Amino acid sequence: xxxxxxxxxxxxxxxxxxxxxxxxxxxxxxxxxxxxxxxxxxxxxxxxxxxxxxxxxxxxxxxxxxxxxxxxxxxxxxxxxxxxxxxxxxxxxxxxxxxxxxxxxxxxxxxxxxxxxxxxxxxxxxxxxxxxxxxxxxxxxxxxxxxxxxxxxxxxxxxxxxxxxxxxxxxxxxxxxxxxxxxxxxxxxxxxxxxxxxxxxxxxxxxxxxxxxxxxxxxxxxxxxxxxxxxxxxxxxxxxxxxxxxxxxxxxxxxxxxxxxxxxxxxxxxxxxxxxxxxxxxxxxxxxxxxxxxxxxxxxxxxxxx
Amino acid sequence: xxxxxxxxxxxxxxxxxxxxxxxxxxxxxxxxxxxxxxxxxxxxxxxxxxxxxxxxxxxxxxxxxxxxxxxxxxxxxxxxxxxxxxxxxxxxxxxxxxxxxxxxxxxxxxxxxxxxxxxxxxxxxxxxxxxxxxxxxxxxxxxxxxxxxxxxxxxxxxxxxxxxxxxxxxxxxxxxxxxxxxxxxxxxxxxxxxxxxxxxxxxxxxxxxxxxxxxxxxxxxxxxxxxxxxxxxxxxxxxxxxxxxxxxxxxxxxxxxxxxxxxxxxxxxxxxxxxxxxxxxxxxxxxxxxxxxxxxxxxxxxxxxxxxxxxxxxxxxx
Numbered sequence: 187x188x189x190x191x192x193x194x195x196x197x198x199x200x201x202x203x204x205x206x207x208x209x210x211x212x213x214x215x216x217x218x219x220x221x222x223x224x225x226x227x228x229x230x231x232x233x234x235x236x237x238x239x240x241x242x243x244x245x246x247x248x249x250x251x252x253x254x255x256x257x258x259x260x261x262x263x264x265x266x267x268x269x270x271x272x273x274x275x276x277x278x279x280x281x282x283x284x285x286x287x288x289x290x291x292x293x294x295x296x297x298x299x300x301x302x303x304x305x306x307x308x309x310x311x312x313x314x315x316x317x318x319x320x321x322x323x324x325x326x327x328x329x330x331x332x333x334x335x336x337x338x339x340x341x342x343x344x345x346x347x348x349x350x351x352x353x354x355x356x357x358x359x360x361x362x363x364x365x366x367x368x369x370x371x372x373x374x375x376x377x378x379x380x381x382x383x384x385x386x387x388x389x390x391x392x393x394x395x396x397x398x399x400x401x402x403x404x405x406x407x408x409x410x411x412x413x414x415x416x417x418x419x420x421x422x423x424x425x426x427x428x429x430x431x432x433x434x435x436x437x438x439x440x441x442x443x444x445x446x447x448x449x450x451x452x453x454x455x456x457x458x459x460x461x462x463x464x465x466x467x468x469x470x471x472x473x474x475x476x477x478x479x480x481x482x483x484x485x486x487x488x489x490x491x492x
Numbered sequence: 493x494x495x496x497x498x499x500x501x502x503x504x505x506x507x508x509x510x511x512x513x514x515x516x517x518x519x520x521x522x523x524x525x526x527x528x529x530x531x532x533x534x535x536x537x538x539x540x541x542x543x544x545x546x547x548x549x550x551x552x553x554x555x556x557x558x559x560x561x562x563x564x565x566x567x568x569x570x571x572x573x574x575x576x577x578x579x580x581x582x583x584x585x586x587x588x589x590x591x592x593x594x595x596x597x598x599x600x601x602x603x604x605x606x607x608x609x610x611x612x613x614x615x616x617x618x619x620x621x622x623x624x625x626x627x628x629x630x631x632x633x634x635x636x637x638x639x640x641x642x643x644x645x646x647x648x649x650x651x652x653x654x655x656x657x658x659x660x661x662x663x664x665x666x667x668x669x670x671x672x673x674x675x676x677x678x679x680x681x682x683x684x685x686x687x688x689x690x691x692x693x694x695x696x697x698x699x700x701x702x703x704x705x706x707x708x709x710x711x712x713x714x715x716x717x718x719x720x721x722x723x724x725x726x727x728x729x730x731x732x733x734x735x736x737x738x739x740x741x742x743x744x745x746x747x748x749x750x751x752x753x754x755x756x757x758x759x760x761x762x763x764x765x766x767x768x769x770x771x772x773x774x775x776x777x778x779x780x781x782x783x784x785x786x787x788x789x790x791x792x793x794x795x796x797x798x799x800x801x802x803x804x805x806x807x808x809x810x
Contacts, residue, residue: 216607222607222610269787272791273790273791276790278553278606278607278610279547279553279743279747280790280794282553282555282610282740282743283743283744283747283786283789283790284786284787284790284791286740286743286744286786287782287783287784287785287786287787287790288783288787289737289783290779290780290782290783290786291779291780291783291784292783293779294777294778294779294780294783295780297777298777298780407736407737408618411614411615411618411736414611414614414615415611415615417611418608418611418612418615422607422608461627461628461629464626464628465622465623465625465626465627466626468619468622468623468626469619469622469623472615472616472618472619475612475615476600476616479600479601479603479604479612480600480603483603483604483608484604
């Protein structure tokens with residue numbers, strides 16, 4: 187039981203960190219460009235497809251993943267230059283519709299290029315093992331490496347945003363974009379870079395999740411909605427909020443799915459519990475969101491008002 | 493003000509008369525497919541009209557409107573599955589369930605605005621989707637077949653395609669009239685005022701939260717009716733009818749038709765579903781055309797089709 191609990195906690199941590207990568211890009215783009223990007227999930231999907239193809243092509247998982255990351259970054263920047271740039275400063279409804287159009291486009295494009303069946307991304311043998319993390323507790327080496335990589339990326343983001351010149355410009359752009367432009371910063375380039383960064387983060391999440399799940403069309407959409415829940419809980423535009431909310435949602439969702447049915451069996455008749463459990467445990471994160479909304483409508487860590 | 497005999501008004505009257513006369517055309521040409529297509533258009537048009545009440549007039553960008561389609565549909569489906577076929581039970585239950593869901597979701601999400609509102613309505617609708625997909629007793633992911641349509645009094649038979657079409661059309665016209673009366677009433681003016689400037693409306697003493705919530709519930713209830721009709725039209729309900737892309741489709745219909753008027757969404761529904769039919773006839777990968785097209789509409793045709801038609805009028809007779 188304790189072994190299972192520790193394992194599920196680690197799974198929750200891994201899922202939460204993965205969600206953070208996705209939510210960070212979403213909240214970064216929203217905080218700086220004031221853009222609601224529904225197509226963020228498509229970039230997640232594209233990252234996974236690139237990784238599956240490029241790994242098969244190069245024969246190396248790490249090389250394939252790195253190339254896929256670069257490709258997703260480039261796709262993200264291209265999308266920004268071609269489409270997103272024209273949506274800044276528009277109504278949020280325009281963002282929603284325009285990026286919804288992009289989702290339809292990307293889903294169909296992927297179907298056209300890779301076909302309707304999903305792909306699989308096999309792990310190299312050195313990652314497909316388990317390691318002993320505590321005496322008597324084994325854990326998948328791959329999931330552990332996801333945790334390590336995500337934490338490293340979170341640290342990198344922190345240093346990038348808080349300690350570098352580019353980060354300073356990003357923060358300045360978030361609080362007053364006209365002023366930053368007036369001071370002679372190439373705001374267009376900055377936006378393209380930020381969007382590309384968000385896309386690369388989504389792609390990274392997608393390609394790391396790919397060996398665990400199948401790579402398929404629409405894979406980005408379900409997880410996108412969870413990323414929305416996270417940004418709402420954490421406060422839109424706040425990376426710190428996204429980090430904490432992502433961990434919270436990761437734990438609640440994973441532990442809820444693992445242990446909620448057992449808890450329910452203590453209260454309800456076994457038959458009723460078995461029927462209600464899957465529906466109820468998938469509701470947990472939304473209930474969490476509802477509670478946060480009642481207590482703090484602006485989220486846990488609202489970004490500083492402009 | 494647009495005059496009574498503008499190009500736009502004539503075209504819209506033409507559309508409505510066309511919808512009424514459609515079964516006669518079907519009888520003459522024997523083209524049953526057109527009737528099937530337009531029954532779907534009329535039903536989804538009703539959903540789009542209801543969405544426009546909150547989206548266009550209320551400024552509430554709900555991205556979860558398809559949830560009511562599912563709730564209304566499943567109310568009919570579940571009751572039929574349990575052996576209750578009377579429409580006098582099924583439909584009120586469908587409406588009440590949608591209203592209740594709208595009340596809960598609205599009460600929470602109307603505490604926020606803008607982007608939060610979009611994301612929250614989306615998330616709650618997706619929650620409803622997962623709950624329905626988890627109902628193993630009622631088919632879960634695979635959906636639920638309905639063996640008998642809702643039963644009303646003797647001459648009315650929903651299995652008759654023409655009769656069913658007219659029932660849907662009558663409900664659509666009734667809803668358009670209802671929305672028209674609502675938005676031109678004091679209630680509607682308060683809701684529209686709150687869209688423009690909520691602070692000012694509250695300052696002059698309107699409890700806008702309540703007004704907006706009631707508006708949200710009315711829209712949800714109307715959409716639940718549309719869901720009950722879909723269930724009867726397809727004899728089948730599945731979670732996919734409330735998947736979030738369906739909410740996106742409804743928003744497209746509203747924006748494509750034009751948010752500025754009560755009938756705009758109906759025009760949008762006709763345009764969108766006919767376009768879908770035409771494009772999917774051209775290529776299997778029709779969404780690759782639809783997606784960029786949508787982006788172009790957003791960028792260059794903000795007022796939708798209705799807006800374009802009104803502009804024609806402005807040019808013809810300024």
